[in-house]
Amino acid sequence: MGWIIGIIILIVVVYLISLYNRLVVLKNKVDNSWAQVDVQLKRRYDLIPNLVESVKGYATHEKEVFENIAKARQVAISAQSPAEKSQAENQLTQALRQLFAVAEAYPELKANENFMQLQNELSETENKxxxxxxxxNDTVFMYNSSIEKFPANVFAGMFGYKKREYFETQGEEREPVKVQF
Known part of the structure; x- marks a missing residue:
């Protein structure tokens, strides 16, 4: 009888260790995937000044557009949480749309090889x-689901695992794109 109780206790202990390790792995995956988002956003932030400089030479009177981009870029760089980042990124996207609208008004700029290369790099970065x-968001879903299921929710609560925020689009980005000729 003592062996059976010992085996049951051993199985429970192994299960709890496995459960804890799974939560640690998922938490680290969320952190890693957030770091990957940050890497791509940093690349975007680095491309923007070059893009702005290439447009400035053609559209010197569009000062407000350049100021909006600079402000939005700074806010996006300083944002910390996924909610703050997503809101700041939406503002930056709107500012970049203004920049591309300005570029549309200057055919010689649209034909500029440097501008085209920067625009392509920014487009690739947006895809990344x-x-x-x-x-x-997929990783956050797996993590949040794991810490909400029983018995992991009890274990997660004991060790301070909290739900993570999704990186969500807001407002205008959810609306269909308007194409005008």
């Missing part, structure tokens, strides 16, 4: 950001 956001 979208993928990183999706991966982050």
């Amino acid at each position: 950001i979208a993928y990183s956001r999706q991966f982050y």
Whole structure:
């Protein structure tokens, strides 16, 4: 009888260790996926000044657009939480849309090789950001689901595991894109 109780206790202990290790792995995956989002956002932030400089030479009277981009970029860089980041990124996206609208008004700028290269790099970066956001949100989903299920929720609560925020789009980004000719 003592062996059976010992085996049951051993099974429970192994299960709890396994459960704890799974929570640690998921927490680290969330942190890693957030870091990947940050890497892509940093790349975006680094490209923006170069893009702005290439447009400035053609559109010197569009000062407000450049100021909006600079402000939005700074806010986005200093944002910390996923909610703050997503709001700041939405503002930055709106400012970049203004920049591309200005570029549309200058055919010689649109034909500029440097501008085209920067625009393509920014487009690639936007795709990588979208993928990183999706991966982050998928990882947050797995993590949040794991810490809400029984018996992991009891164990997660004991060790201070909290739900993580999703990186969500807001407002205008959810609306359909308007194309005008």
